[in-house]
Amino acid sequence: MQTSGNTILITGGGSGIGRELAHEWHDLGNTVIVAGRTQHSLDETATGRENIHAMLLDIGDADDIGRFAREVVAAHPDLNVLVNNAGIMRFEEVGEARNLADAEETIVTNLLGPMRLTDALIEHLKAQDNAAIVNVTSGLAFVPMPKTATYSATKAALHSYTISLRVKLAGQVEVVELAPPAVQTELTPGQSTREGYMPLGAFIEETMAGFTRAETPEEVLTEKVLFLRNAEAEGRFSEALAMTSSF
Known part of the structure; x- marks a missing residue:
C-alpha cells in the first residue's frame, strides 16, 4: 500500500482507532473520507484538516450502504483504499438463554457491514491504481474472549x-489485515483508561510503522497482539484462552 497520494475511506472514523488513522494518513499526504453514523463526531475528526471529508453512513443498513457507495464514488472518483474499521463490542452471557438483539447487531455491524461495503465498492476499486482494502479485525479473532463471544466470532470470520x-483479488487489489490488541479506546465503557490495555497513541505509532514499510505486510500487527495472534501456532492457546476468560 503506497504511503501518500491515496484517497482513503475509513468507516468508524468518528473516534478511536479510525479517527487517529485518518489523521495520520491525512498528514502523510492522502485525501481521507471518514464515514460513520454521527455527523458531529465525524466533523471533529475533520476539524483543522482540509483533506478530511465527513460522510454519513449506517454500516448496519444494507440500503444505506448502497446509497453511500454511489455517493462516495461520485464525490471522490479517485477513491482507491477502503478501510473497514467500524465495529461494536457488547458483553454477553452465552451460557444462558437471552435476548439476541446485541449479538445480531454485532454480526450485522462487524461482519455483514464490511462484506456489503466491500461488495458495493469492489468493481470501482479494481479499476484504480494502487488499490487496497484494509480489514480491521482483532487479537480476539485468534483467541476469543468468552465475555464477548459474538464480537470475537465476527472478528474470526472477518x-x-x-x-x-x-487470494481472489491477487494482482488487482492489495488486501491487508490490521489486528489490534486491546487498545485504550471507548469501544466499551471505561476502556480508554483500562489498565493493561495499549495506549491509543502507542498503538497508532506502531501500526503506522507497519503501513509505511517499503512493502506493507499482509497482517499489520503490534508486538502486544502477538500473544494472541501466535498462541495456537506456539502451543499456548489454552494459556491465552485462560487469560481472556478471566476478564
Whole structure:
C-alpha cells in the first residue's frame, strides 16, 4: 500500500482507532473520507484538516450502504483504499438463554457491514491504481474472549474472509489485515483508561510503522497482539484462552 497520494475511506472514523488513522494518513499526504453514523463526531475528526471529508453512513443498513457507495464514488472518483474499521463490542452471557438483539447487531455491524461495503465498492476499486482494502479485525479473532463471544466470532470470520479476498483479488487489489490488541479506546465503557490495555497513541505509532514499510505486510500487527495472534501456532492457546476468560 503506497504511503501518500491515496484517497482513503475509513468507516468508524468518528473516534478511536479510525479517527487517529485518518489523521495520520491525512498528514502523510492522502485525501481521507471518514464515514460513520454521527455527523458531529465525524466533523471533529475533520476539524483543522482540509483533506478530511465527513460522510454519513449506517454500516448496519444494507440500503444505506448502497446509497453511500454511489455517493462516495461520485464525490471522490479517485477513491482507491477502503478501510473497514467500524465495529461494536457488547458483553454477553452465552451460557444462558437471552435476548439476541446485541449479538445480531454485532454480526450485522462487524461482519455483514464490511462484506456489503466491500461488495458495493469492489468493481470501482479494481479499476484504480494502487488499490487496497484494509480489514480491521482483532487479537480476539485468534483467541476469543468468552465475555464477548459474538464480537470475537465476527472478528474470526472477518479474518477468514480477508484471506479469501486476498487470494481472489491477487494482482488487482492489495488486501491487508490490521489486528489490534486491546487498545485504550471507548469501544466499551471505561476502556480508554483500562489498565493493561495499549495506549491509543502507542498503538497508532506502531501500526503506522507497519503501513509505511517499503512493502506493507499482509497482517499489520503490534508486538502486544502477538500473544494472541501466535498462541495456537506456539502451543499456548489454552494459556491465552485462560487469560481472556478471566476478564
